[in-house]
Amino acid sequence: MNDDVLAIETRGISKTYGAGHTEVVALCDASVAIPRGRTVALLGPSGAGKSTFLMAVGLINPPTTGQIAIGGVPVLDGPVALVNLRRFRRKHIGYVFQKSNLIPFLSARENVQVALELNGAPARQARRRAMELLDELGVAPRAENTPAMLSGGEQQRVAIARALANRPSVILADEPTAALDSHRGRQVMELFRDVAHRHGAAAIVVTHDHRTLEVFDAIYQMEDGTITGGLALPTDAYSSP
Amino acid sequence: MNLAVKDIQHNLGRFALTVLGIGMLLMIVMGMGGIYRGLVEDATLLLERIGGDLWVVQRDTRGPFAEISRVPRTLAHRLLAVPGVQSAREFVFHTIQRQHEGRPLRMSVLGLSWPQDKGQWLPLVAGRPLAQNHFELIADKTLGLRLHERIQLGKETYTVVGVTSGMASTAGDGMIFVTVWDAQVIQFDAPGEAIRLERAAREHRSRTEDIFLHQPLLAEQLARPTADLPAAASPELSAVVVRIAPGANQEKVASTIASWSDVSVFTKAGQGELLLKGMVDKSRRQLGMFRTLLTIIAAVVMSLILYTLTLDKLHSIALLKLIGAPNRTILGMILQQAIVLGAVGYGIAYLVGQKVFPHFPRRVVLTNEDLLRLAIIVLGISVISSVLGIWKAMRAAPNDALMG
Numbered sequence: 144m145n146d147d148v149l150a151i152e153t154r155g156i157s158k159t160y161g162a163g164h165t166e167v168v169a170l171c172d173a174s175v176a177i178p179r180g181r182t183v184a185l186l187g188p189s190g191a192g193k194s195t196f197l198m199a200v201g202l203i204n205p206p207t208t209g210q211i212a213i214g215g216v217p218v219l220d221g222p223v224a225l226v227n228l229r230r231f232r233r234k235h236i237g238y239v240f241q242k243s244n245l246i247p248f249l250s251a252r253e254n255v256q257v258a259l260e261l262n263g264a265p266a267r268q269a270r271r272r273a274m275e276l277l278d279e280l281g282v283a284p285r286a287e288n289t290p291a292m293l294s295g296g297e298q299q300r301v302a303i304a305r306a307l308a309n310r311p312s313v314i315l316a317d318e319p320t321a322a323l324d325s326h327r328g329r330q331v332m333e334l335f336r337d338v339a340h341r342h343g344a345a346a347i348v349v350t351h352d353h354r355t356l357e358v359f360d361a362i363y364q365m366e367d368g369t370i371t372g373g374l375a376l377p378t379d380a381y382s383s384p
Numbered sequence: 385m386n387l388a389v390k391d392i393q394h395n396l397g398r399f400a401l402t403v404l405g406i407g408m409l410l411m412i413v414m415g416m417g418g419i420y421r422g423l424v425e426d427a428t429l430l431l432e433r434i435g436g437d438l439w440v441v442q443r444d445t446r447g448p449f450a451e452i453s454r455v456p457r458t459l460a461h462r463l464l465a466v467p468g469v470q471s472a473r474e475f476v477f478h479t480i481q482r483q484h485e486g487r488p489l490r491m492s493v494l495g496l497s498w499p500q501d502k503g504q505w506l507p508l509v510a511g512r513p514l515a516q517n518h519f520e521l522i523a524d525k526t527l528g529l530r531l532h533e534r535i536q537l538g539k540e541t542y543t544v545v546g547v548t549s550g551m552a553s554t555a556g557d558g559m560i561f562v563t564v565w566d567a568q569v570i571q572f573d574a575p576g577e578a579i580r581l582e583r584a585a586r587e588h589r590s591r592t593e594d595i596f597l598h599q600p601l602l603a604e605q606l607a608r609p610t611a612d613l614p615a616a617a618s619p620e621l622s623a624v625v626v627r628i629a630p631g632a633n634q635e636k637v638a639s640t641i642a643s644w645s646d647v648s649v650f651t652k653a654g655q656g657e658l659l660l661k662g663m664v665d666k667s668r669r670q671l672g673m674f675r676t677l678l679t680i681i682a683a684v685v686m687s688l689i690l691y692t693l694t695l696d697k698l699h700s701i702a703l704l705k706l707i708g709a710p711n712r713t714i715l716g717m718i719l720q721q722a723i724v725l726g727a728v729g730y731g732i733a734y735l736v737g738q739k740v741f742p743h744f745p746r747r748v749v750l751t752n753e754d755l756l757r758l759a760i761i762v763l764g765i766s767v768i769s770s771v772l773g774i775w776k777a778m779r780a781a782p783n784d785a786l787m788g
Binding site: 194198203204229230231232233234238240242244245246247248249253256257258260261262266289305 | 385387390391393394395697700703704705706707708709710713782783785786
């Protein structure tokens with residue numbers, strides 16, 4: 144992907160569930176344009192549509208209408224996929240969700256390694272890279288433990304390592320620090336920012352943790368399925384909520 | 385990284401129990417096939433071992449293995465006079481059940497045509513063939529009789545001089561081999577009281593019927609032992625086994641014998657076919673149907689197990705899809721587990737079967753051909769039974785990973 148193109152661009156995406164009198168509009172005309180190397184926070188109350196937006200941008204749950212382009216490549220036109228979504232996710236998108244979502248029958252290392260191997264990395268190389276990431280996130284000593292043997296925070300760090308494994312151009316995180324203490328939470332946010340800056344990736348992080356907002360390059364606000372805040376510097380976000 | 389193996393390792397205990405259950409089920413399927421083979425072998429073994437070319441039996445009967453056949457002892461001599469007949473051996477075959485050492489002992493008695501046949505053709509695992517024409521027997525090891533053990537049959541005591549292996553009747557009863565004379569003595573043994581009653585009846589007839597009153601000498605004859613009575617028929621044979629002389633035309637010999645109105649003739653193949661199509665066929669079909677049902681049950685059980693295993697992994701499968709795993713990775717994981725389940729189950733069935741089958745009351749014969757066929761069937765079942773799990777896995781959506 145070229146450096147001068149937007150990492151994430153959405154144009155008027157909407158998501159509607161149900162029809163007629165049961166119709167629920169979860170996302171309404173949401174448009175964003177996030178350059179490479181930027182880390183963006185997505186704020187908003189529960190039910191505002193943050194997760195729906197993240198799932199649409201993450202190519203997990205396509206929008207009802209609107210277009211999404213990743214790294215300048217049009218990937219979705221409404222619900223219509225323009226590329227192989229699974230392959231695109233594997234190569235370009237890293238996910239971290241509120242629940243750690245690790246594979247229970249794999250160890251911490253294998254959970255990271257599997258993402259690399261699925262992307263074509265040789266086993267030995269994938270193993271080394273997995274260990275590097277776990278070390279970077281401070282969970283290397285627990286590399287051979289299965290998720291059930293890890294604390295919530297450790298699980299979340301393993302999930303973050305997996306999200307970063309393939310050096311994605313887009314990192315999507317839904318309240319990734321909810322299970323972490325403030326110190327670890329801040330570390331993780333800084334890690335997202337560093338990865339985004341170093342690798343020219345864009346990160347969208349849904350968070351309620353206002354203590355870490357200064358880490359972000361910009362903040363979006365959502366309410367009732369609509370992005371209301373627009374791209375703004377963190378200081379602006381605080382001064383005009 | 386092999387996800388199938390990782391999942392199995394993670395749930396090793398449960399997988400081991402599951403595979404053990406499948407293995408036991410497959411062992412029963414395997415055993416059914418082995419019992420069928422044993423049935424066929426038992427049925428044809430005697431025919432093969434005795435090695436006659438023609439079986440001459442009572443007219444309109446199907447021979448001693450299928451039903452009661454009685455032919456006179458003189459038949460053997462008549463047959464020897466037919467051109468092309470090299471030898472004619474008397475054959476007596478019947479099944480008895482006696483108490484021995486406090487337990488019922490069921491055995492098939494086969495009379496050997498002494499002195500031509502001393503049982504040299506029997507597969508002896510201990511001892512020797514018969515060396516005298518009375519009171520010796522050769523027993524199959526399934527009867528549990530030991531070498532030199534003495535056993536009471538009727539009024540006589542017989543000594544076990546030889547032990548064979550794998551000699552059982554079509555009913556699965558172990559066989560004993562004695563001379564034809566002894567076989568008939570065992571067959572027609574009557575208790576003393578029965579003989580006394582029969583003699584008293586004869587005496588009563590001699591006093592009441594006119595013929596004896598007019599001819600007292602006849603009445604004297606009636607007082608003699610049954611075996612000495614000229615009017616009483618001597619014990620009969622079950623069949624006569626004929627061997628054709630080298631170069632003689634078997635069909636011609638058979639046709640000559642068949643023209644006699646008191647006997648029927650079967651070739652060895654014909655007798656074998658009668659055995660297989662008669663009494664063995666029903667058991668064979670019964671076993672075949674049972675085996676088919678068990679195979680279907682095994683397939684259903686394996687399907688359900690694989691479906692359940694897939695359901696347990698549905699979240700992981702959705703997660704794998706979320707991080708971009710292609711369908712072939714997920715399909716491969718389920719398919720590999722199905723094949724491992726089938727293959728290990730088959731291995732357990734084989735290994736446990738090897739230990740268990742010899743203790744079955746009937747012979748279980750596992751042929752390489754049957755084992756290979758079952759292996760292919762198990763492979764097929766494994767693949768087919770994974771379809772339900774694969775179908776469920778393919779329906780899992782990536783966003784399912786984010787729910788619950």
